[in-house]
Amino acid sequence: MNADTASFTSTPADPEGAGQQSSEQLGTALYAAALGPLNAPHYLAAFERLEATGRVLPGWNWAAAVTTLVWMAFRGLWRALAGYLAGLGVLALALWGLWQVGTPLPVPVLAGLALAAVLLAFVLPGLYGDVLVHRQVRRQVDAAVAAAPSLRDAMLLLQARAPNKPRLLWLTVGSAAALMTLVALGAWGCGGWPIAPILRRWWKARRWLPRLPRLHQLRRLNRRRLWLRLHRRQ
Incomplete structure (x- = not known):
């Protein structure tokens, strides 16, 4: 046991148990450093469940379901964000095309399809948001451990790059400004405001x-x- 892992380990009587416990504690500490201070217990519990089963299991994440775009940007899920926006764009174009072509489907059916698409856009991130964060954090931990000369330096690197409250504040203000701009432009285009x-x-x-x-x-x-x-x- 070196000095870098001494603060995360204990010394039980069984050496194998000591090694397993120290490895679990060190992994939890690295995950917590990469997650940041916001809502870390929720993700640590989800990570433990995913790693115990070894399968992709759905859970529920309110932040991913309600504020999907802000949540993805806050957690640094840029690939998932690009795929999510692309999927929303394709879905919106498909619904708009059905409406413009004059499909024989009645209006209530089209409204139901639109409502189902909106619910799906919120439900899917809520169910598999923890899985996305788990994969992202594992990549970040592996990269930090490979790049840093010691585990303590890797932890400091993860803490420096972790999501924090100022990032959340800027994202919230920016998203609110963007939403107000879209609403204003939409109202101006409709000629009502x-x-x-x-x-x-x-x-x-x-x-x-x-x-x-x-x-x-x-x-x-x-x-x-x-x-x-x-x-x-x-």
């Missing part, structure tokens, strides 16, 4: 925002001067 006057009013109001504290100070000063004048007259 004139967004240009609203943007002009916001821009004019924005120029006055830095002046508000100054205006407040001037009002207080004017009130003070008026009070002094009235007091002198009396």
